[in-house]
Amino acid sequence: MFTQVELLPADPILGLIEAFNQDTNPSKIDLGVGVYRDELGNTPILKSVREAEALLLTRETTKKYIGSHGDPLFSQQMLPLVFGENSNVLAEKRATLTQAPGGTGALRLAADFIKRNSPEKTVWISNPTWPNHFAIFDAVGIQHKTYAYVDSDTNRLDFPALLADLKQIPQGDVVLLHACCHNPTGFDLSKEQWQEVLAVLKEGKLLPLIDFAYQGFGEGLDEDAAAVRLLAEELPEVMITSSCSKNFGLYRERIGAFIAVAKDTTDMEKVRSQMASVARANYSNPPAHGSAIVATILASQELNTLWRSEVDEMRNRINTLRQQFVVALTPYGLAEKFACVAEQRGMFSYSGLKPNEVAQLQKDFGIYMVSTGRMNIAGYNEQNLPYLCEAIASVCGK
Numbered sequence: 193m194f195t196q197v198e199l200l201p202a203d204p205i206l207g208l209i210e211a212f213n214q215d216t217n218p219s220k221i222d223l224g225v226g227v228y229r230d231e232l233g234n235t236p237i238l239k240s241v242r243e244a245e246a247l248l249l250t251r252e253t254t255k256k257y258i259g260s261h262g263d264p265l266f267s268q269q270m271l272p273l274v275f276g277e278n279s280n281v282l283a284e285k286r287a288t289l290t291q292a293p294g295g296t297g298a299l300r301l302a303a304d305f306i307k308r309n310s311p312e313k314t315v316w317i318s319n320p321t322w323p324n325h326f327a328i329f330d331a332v333g334i335q336h337k338t339y340a341y342v343d344s345d346t347n348r349l350d351f352p353a354l355l356a357d358l359k360q361i362p363q364g365d366v367v368l369l370h371a372c373c374h375n376p377t378g379f380d381l382s383k384e385q386w387q388e389v390l391a392v393l394k395e396g397k398l399l400p401l402i403d404f405a406y407q408g409f410g411e412g413l414d415e416d417a418a419a420v421r422l423l424a425e426e427l428p429e430v431m432i433t434s435s436c437s438k439n440f441g442l443y444r445e446r447i448g449a450f451i452a453v454a455k456d457t458t459d460m461e462k463v464r465s466q467m468a469s470v471a472r473a474n475y476s477n478p479p480a481h482g483s484a485i486v487a488t489i490l491a492s493q494e495l496n497t498l499w500r501s502e503v504d505e506m507r508n509r510i511n512t513l514r515q516q517f518v519v520a521l522t523p524y525g526l527a528e529k530f531a532c533v534a535e536q537r538g539m540f541s542y543s544g545l546k547p548n549e550v551a552q553l554q555k556d557f558g559i560y561m562v563s564t565g566r567m568n569i570a571g572y573n574e575q576n577l578p579y580l581c582e583a584i585a586s587v588c589g590k
């Protein structure tokens with residue numbers, strides 16, 4: 193069998209990790225995979241995480257299974273983080289959470305759930321999007337199509353085109369939306385634009401699946417949840433996939449959640465029963481370490497405060513780097529071309545660099561980013577910014 197299988201190309205994002213590691217250029221810069229880096233280029237363990245882990249080491253008494261829905265304490269702490277402390281959805285017991293192995297695992301649960309219960313539905317995905325969205329829905333055999341998001345000429349959010357496309361979606365289909373920090377573009381919708389999207393979702397009886405992987409990296413933990421909270425309050429059914437990879441820096445612990453909001457508790461219980469079954473067939477029980485860390489941090493006033501300040505620090509640093517990038521490109525006459533970088537939010541910027549320019553950056557300068565021109569803003573720092581800008585100017589013919 194093995195001789196007949198096809199040799200596949202590397203993943204467009206994860207494949208860059210290996211390529212970067214093999215590059216011997218001493219000036220190389222990794223702007224590929226979405227991990228936060230500090231001013232020294234490290235991805236440190238958050239202090240709140242270290243303290244929680246120290247506590248867990250003394251408190252943990254068992255390694256037994258935690259059940260298909262995961263740790264109840266994690267669920268208890270995550271739901272208010274996503275919906276807010278005074279959420280009607282929570283008061284009305286309309287939401288259910290199933291712990292998942294990362295945001296990707298949560299998306300896979302969502303995909304399996306859709307496939308089992310409404311295989312005829314099409315999932316509508318923004319163009320562009322995180323490439324793994326397509327892979328996940330392909331893996332379960334769900335049809336997907338795209339809706340407009342960015343104007344490729346101006347490299348700006350094209351909201352009229354987005355809205356027009358959403359209005360064409362057949363009734364009842366699923367629409368995958370990015371709650372904040374749109375991956376890969378960094379272009380988010382304003383409050384007013386979310387209201388317009390909500391009206392279209394209501395009108396078309398569309399079912400939103402909200403990818404919420406970057407809570408805290410856009411404007412703030414509560415601010416970034418505004419769209420999730422709006423849609424959950426206003427619509428009878430919503431699915432959300434949340435990730436703790438970025439905001440807790442727990443990338444390798446694989447901790448995330450699938451959340452469903454139903455019209456009432458009876459429907460919520462039905463969905464919950466389905467999620468246990470979907471999880472069981474995939475991996476049985478989720479891993480426990482990440483959820484224990486998150487639950488410990490969120491339940492402790494002291495650790496919670498520390499963690500919130502660490503999220504603020506990461507977000508503020510990224511936003512400062514965005515400004516510095518545009519300033520550093522000014523002497524090359526490129527400030528206007530890259531002004532969007534300062535306007536975008538989250539970890540990524542859709543820089544507008546073309547695939548050939550990206551390839552040249554990699555080959556000639558050891559600068560790695562996704563071929564679509566997506567840069568991880570947290571990947572550079574004050575020290576290597578001049579080198580990065582010189583390289584960008586060179587590939588742009590400046």
Ligand code: LMR
Binds near residue numbers: 375
């Ligand atoms: C990214 O987009 O770089 C991250 O979400 C990591 C991944 O799994 O692709």
